[in-house]
Amino acid sequence: MSLKIAIQKSGRLHEDSIKLLNDCGIVVHNGHNQLKSIAENFPMELYFLRDDDIPQYVQDGVAHIGIVGENVAYEKCKQVQIIKELGFGKCRLSIAVPRSAEYEDVQYLKGKKIATSYPFLCAQFLKKHRIEAEIHEISGSVEIAPSIGLADAICDLVSSGSTLITNGLKETEIILESQAVLIQNVGLGTEQTELISKLLFRINAVQAAKRNKYILLNAPTESLQEIFSLLPGMKSPTVLPLAEEGWSSIHSVLSEDEFWEKIEALKKAGAQGILVVPIEKMII
Ligand code: ATP
Ligand code: MG
Numbered sequence: 001m002s003l004k005i006a007i008q009k010s011g012r013l014h015e016d017s018i019k020l021l022n023d024c025g026i027v028v029h030n031g032h033n034q035l036k037s038i039a040e041n042f043p044m045e046l047y048f049l050r051d052d053d054i055p056q057y058v059q060d061g062v063a064h065i066g067i068v069g070e071n072v073a074y075e076k077c078k079q080v081q082i083i084k085e086l087g088f089g090k091c092r093l094s095i096a097v098p099r100s101a102e103y104e105d106v107q108y109l110k111g112k113k114i115a116t117s118y119p120f121l122c123a124q125f126l127k128k129h130r131i132e133a134e135i136h137e138i139s140g141s142v143e144i145a146p147s148i149g150l151a152d153a154i155c156d157l158v159s160s161g162s163t164l165i166t167n168g169l170k171e172t173e174i175i176l177e178s179q180a181v182l183i184q185n186v187g188l189g190t191e192q193t194e195l196i197s198k199l200l201f202r203i204n205a206v207q208a209a210k211r212n213k214y215i216l217l218n219a220p221t222e223s224l225q226e227i228f229s230l231l232p233g234m235k236s237p238t239v240l241p242l243a244e245e246g247w248s249s250i251h252s253v254l255s256e257d258e259f260w261e262k263i264e265a266l267k268k269a270g271a272q273g274i275l276v277v278p279i280e281k282m283i284i
Contacts, residue, residue, distance in 0.1 A: 004047065004062070005063060007046060028040075047063055059080050065196060070082070074176065082181045093178060096170060114153045115146075115155075116155035136150065205281045213276045213277065215231065217271040218247055233252035
C-alpha cells in the first residue's frame with residue numbers, strides 16, 4: 001500500500017511541492033520528463049500532472065491526495081476535500097481593466113466582455129454582485145485580451161501585478177486570495193488515511209519550524225524574571241548557569257511574527273550575546 005500523490009509536472013508549484021516533501025524527509029527522484037516516481041523512504045507514489053487535471057484525478061481516486069492552488073481546487077468544482085494550506089504559491093484571482101478605464105465599482109462590468117481561464121469563479125463573482133456580463137474563456141495569455149480587442153476586462157491570477165502593468169491594465173477587484181493546498185479524495189480507507197495523518201504530522205512540524213526561531217542569550221540573574229515573561233518558550237525556557245557567577249544562559253523558542261519586537265525588549269531587559277538559529281523541525 002502506498003499513498004498516491006499528484007503534483008504539478010512543471011510550473012509554479014512544482015519545485016515548492018517537491019521541496020515540501022523533501023522537508024518532510026521524503027526523498028523523491030524526479031527524473032527529466034518522468035510522469036511517475038516512487039519515494040525512497042516513505043510509501044508514496046508520485047504522479048506528475050498538469051495542475052488543471054489534479055482535482056479530477058483526486059476525485060476519481062487515481063491519486064489519493066494532490067497539491068494544487070485553491071484557485072484550481074475551487075474552479076474545477078470536484079468532490080475533493082481541502083485538508084491543508086501549504087503557505088506557498090500565493091496569488092490572487094482578480095479583475096483587471098485597461099488603465100484608462102473609468103472604473104468606479106463592479107457596475108462597470110455590466111454588459112462587458114471578460115476574458116478568463118476561470119469561468120466558474122468569474123461567473124460566481126458576477127452572480128454575487130448581480131452583474132450580467134459576457135465571459136470569454138481562454139486558456140492562456142489572458143492579459144493581452146483587452147489590448148487585442150478580445151475583451152473589455154480580464155479575470156486572472158496576479159501576484160506582484162507587474163504583468164498587468166506591462167499590459168496596460170489595472171487591478172480593480174480581488175475575487176479570491178489563493179495559495180497551494182493539499183486536497184484529498186473523500187472516500188479513502190484506513191490505511192491511506194493513516195499515511196495522510198503521518199504526512200500531515202510532518203507538514204505541521206515543518207511549518208511550525210518555519211514560523212519559529214531558536215534563541216539563546218546570556219542574562220544577569222536580576223533580569224531573569226523579565227526575560228522569562230518575554231520568552232515563554234514551548235513549555236518554559238531552559239536556564240543554564242554560566243561559569244561567571246550571577247549570569248545564566250537562556251534558551252527558548254521565538255515566533256517569527258514577534259521576533260524584532262521581542263529582541264528589542266530582551267536587550268532592554270539586560271540580555272546579551274543573543275544568538276538566533278533556524279529550527280529544522282518542531283514537534284509541538
Ligand atoms: P500547468 O501546465 O500545470 O497547467 P499552469 O500554466 O496552469 O500549469 P502555473 O502558471 O504553473 O500553472 O501556476 C500554477 C499555480 O501557481 C496557479 O494555479 C496558482 O495557484 C499559483 N500561482 C502563484 N502565483 C501565480 C501567478 N503570479 N500567476 C499564476 N499562477 C500563480
Ligand atoms: Mg494549468
